[in-house]
Amino acid sequence: xxxxxxxxxxxxxxxxxxxxxxxxxxxxxxxxxxxxxxxxxxxxxxxxxxxxxxxxxxxxxxxxxxxxxxxxxxxxxxxxxxxxxxxxxxxxxxxxxxxxxxxxxxxxxxxxxxxxxxxxxxxxxxxxxxxxxxxxxxxxxxxxxxxxxxxxxxxxxxxxxxxxxxxxxxxxxxxxxxxxxxxxxxxxxxxxxxxxxxxxxxxxxxxxxxxxxxxxxxxxxxxxxxxxxxxxxxxxxxxxxxxxxxxxxxxxxxxxxxxx
Amino acid sequence: xxxxxxxxxxxxxxxxxxxxxxxxxxxxxxxxxxxxxxxxxxxxxxxxxxxxxxxxxxxxxxxxxxxxxxxxxxxxxxxxxxxxxxxxxxxxxxxxxxxxxxxxxxxxxxxxxxxxxxxxxxxxxxxxxxxxxxxxxxxxxxxxxxxxxxxxxxxxxxxxxxxxxxxxxxxxxxxxxxxxxxxxxxxxxxxxxxxxxxxxxxxxxxxxxxxxxxxxxxxxxxxxxxxxxxxxxxxxxxxxxxxxxxxxxxxxxxxxxxxxxxxxxxxxxxxxxxxxxxxxxxxxxxxxxxxxxxxxxxxxxxxxxxxxxxxxxxxxxxxxxxxxxxxxxxxxxxxxxxxxxxxxxxxxxxxxxxxxxxxxxxxxxxxxxxxxxx
Numbered sequence: 001x002x003x004x005x006x007x008x009x010x011x012x013x014x015x016x017x018x019x020x021x022x023x024x025x026x027x028x029x030x031x032x033x034x035x036x037x038x039x040x041x042x043x044x045x046x047x048x049x050x051x052x053x054x055x056x057x058x059x060x061x062x063x064x065x066x067x068x069x070x071x072x073x074x075x076x077x078x079x080x081x082x083x084x085x086x087x088x089x090x091x092x093x094x095x096x097x098x099x100x101x102x103x104x105x106x107x108x109x110x111x112x113x114x115x116x117x118x119x120x121x122x123x124x125x126x127x128x129x130x131x132x133x134x135x136x137x138x139x140x141x142x143x144x145x146x147x148x149x150x151x152x153x154x155x156x157x158x159x160x161x162x163x164x165x166x167x168x169x170x171x172x173x174x175x176x177x178x179x180x181x182x183x184x185x186x187x188x189x190x191x192x193x194x195x196x197x198x199x200x201x202x203x204x205x206x207x208x209x210x211x212x213x214x215x216x217x218x219x220x221x222x223x224x225x226x227x228x229x230x231x232x233x234x235x236x237x238x239x240x241x242x243x244x245x246x247x248x249x250x251x252x253x254x255x256x257x258x259x260x
Numbered sequence: 261x262x263x264x265x266x267x268x269x270x271x272x273x274x275x276x277x278x279x280x281x282x283x284x285x286x287x288x289x290x291x292x293x294x295x296x297x298x299x300x301x302x303x304x305x306x307x308x309x310x311x312x313x314x315x316x317x318x319x320x321x322x323x324x325x326x327x328x329x330x331x332x333x334x335x336x337x338x339x340x341x342x343x344x345x346x347x348x349x350x351x352x353x354x355x356x357x358x359x360x361x362x363x364x365x366x367x368x369x370x371x372x373x374x375x376x377x378x379x380x381x382x383x384x385x386x387x388x389x390x391x392x393x394x395x396x397x398x399x400x401x402x403x404x405x406x407x408x409x410x411x412x413x414x415x416x417x418x419x420x421x422x423x424x425x426x427x428x429x430x431x432x433x434x435x436x437x438x439x440x441x442x443x444x445x446x447x448x449x450x451x452x453x454x455x456x457x458x459x460x461x462x463x464x465x466x467x468x469x470x471x472x473x474x475x476x477x478x479x480x481x482x483x484x485x486x487x488x489x490x491x492x493x494x495x496x497x498x499x500x501x502x503x504x505x506x507x508x509x510x511x512x513x514x515x516x517x518x519x520x521x522x523x524x525x526x527x528x529x530x531x532x533x534x535x536x537x538x539x540x541x542x543x544x545x546x547x548x549x550x551x552x553x554x555x556x557x558x559x560x561x562x563x564x565x566x567x568x569x570x571x572x573x574x575x576x577x578x579x580x581x582x583x584x585x586x587x588x589x590x591x592x593x594x595x596x597x598x599x600x601x602x603x604x605x606x607x608x609x610x611x612x613x614x615x616x617x618x619x620x621x622x623x624x625x626x627x628x629x630x631x632x633x634x
């Protein structure tokens with residue numbers, strides 16, 4: 001797509017340079033695409049595309065690298081924060097972010113994310129919480145809500161047998177190495193705008209060398225939740241937010257005055 | 261530079277630094293820990309990266325990330341730690357990025373113990389991780405050789421974009437002996453073209469082991485195996501000792517080979533024409549050389565500090581041309597030269613064919629030795 005550039009025409013909306021022009025593999029109504037675009041817009045606006053290296057996870061966003069027009073690597077399941085650490089420590093001037101789902105980050109990758117935060121690893125993490133394993137077809141995640149039906153909790157998540165949802169932002173906020181930890185949601189336009197600001201703040205945290213940053217984004221999975229896209233967005237607002245309250249869990253004082 | 265008295269693990273770490281290692285990511289484990297401790301001190305002094313990871317799983321994935329930037333990076337660990345790294349090792353192999361892994365092997369399986377062993381032969385030489393890939397495996401037998409081969413390991417890793425394992429046992433990690441370190445190499449100024457460094461003024465680079473279409477994965481597998489065949493052609497390394505007129509050949513790698521060389525000197529004094537063939541590259545394995553030896557000696561004795569893992573590879577090459585016998589110590593036990601001398605004498609006198617399985621014959625002899633030892 002070529003953007004119109006005649007003097008009379010003012011461009012008000014275009015594909016970010018950090019975004020590639022390819023067809024998405026995500027399901028209709030999935031908010032991964034929105035999250036991807038927000039990251040791309042922020043990297044464009046900060047002029048960081050040529051110094052950014054992304055780390056893709058395993059899960060639905062295993063193909064994240066296809067959508068970002070920048071250097072990318074593809075980590076093993078849950079290991080993105082370790083891989084990002086390996087890169088950042090030998091290239092400290094570059095901007096490094098991981099993009100991870102809840103199975104990747106909160107289940108198999110729990111050790112890697114906790115220790116990256118504890119070390120104050122100067123990387124940014126985009127954490128997609130949709131309360132389910134998407135890629136493998138809708139199994140229970142550590143973030144699955146009590147009573148929620150999945151293919152591996154077919155009668156609804158029974159907390160007596162399978163425990164309770166893990167609140168990652170709250171836990172990571174206890175780490176002294178964390179600079180910026182917030183939870184946002186992608187269920188409507190207002191919250192999407194807030195999510196974008198948060199992503200900007202996370203990258204600003206990294207650029208200022210203020211330690212580990214993470215934006216948790218409550219996201220929808222209509223396919224595996226087995227609901228229509230609009231109902232999925234309602235589910236985020238009505239069922240997920242009460243369990244995963246939105247908010248700023250850790251903001252280093254140096255960031256408090258920053259307006260983005 | 262003159263020879264100094266150097267401790268194995270520390271010398272190996274300094275050798276890696278001088279070879280241009282810019283990132284070390286590790287986790288403490290005996291008997292390799294001094295490697296990490298040395299790196300913790302030296303790397304920050306040089307402005308290079310050192311991270312004590314939360315686990316070997318994280319450490320190898322940090323190596324994976326570092327390797328993707330085109331910098332020389334590595335880890336060092338011991339047997340159970342290397343088991344944990346196998347996932348990341350497979351990803352590194354699948355992504356075709358260079359990395360060096362030093363395994364200071366100890367007794368196993370399981371938690372085992374912290375004494376020297378060669379029981380990781382299969383894990384290191386045959387791959388260990390999942391999928392179709394081929395690591396280069398170097399098995400030095402002295403502190404000096406390890407210093408030299410750690411430098412070589414980085415060169416081979418870069419040249420072939422391949423994993424290089426350097427395997428030594430706890431003996432070599434812990435021993436002190438005179439050795440000479442090479443001069444410090446200059447670090448390369450520009451990253452290789454495939455590295456991820458931020459796509460400044462060029463098309464983005466993407467590094468991954470994902471080939472979702474089996475047809476693409478097959479093409480990748482073909483590329484990997486063709487590269488391996490090239491490595492087999494170019495990189496075979498071994499050492500021979502008193503082999504010119506040998507009627508009997510001892511084949512052993514690392515410490516086992518080194519202990520055998522003392523026994524061979526003693527046997528020569530007794531008039532037994534025996535020599536040592538010591539593979540240094542366990543992968544690629546010196547198949548042609550062993551085949552040639554099997555055509556000119558009367559009998560072969562394989563000596564290892566495991567249950568005969570390399571024995572199977574040697575027997576497959578010899579194909580029954582001459583009897584192949586075996587002697588091994590296990591579980592962290594290092595054989596004494598006298599034990600191997602006894603074995604050389606026995607093998608030199610033994611005119612009988614191998615009665616079935618060399619391993620079975622050895623086990624009955626070893627059980628007696630173990631019994632007497634107690």
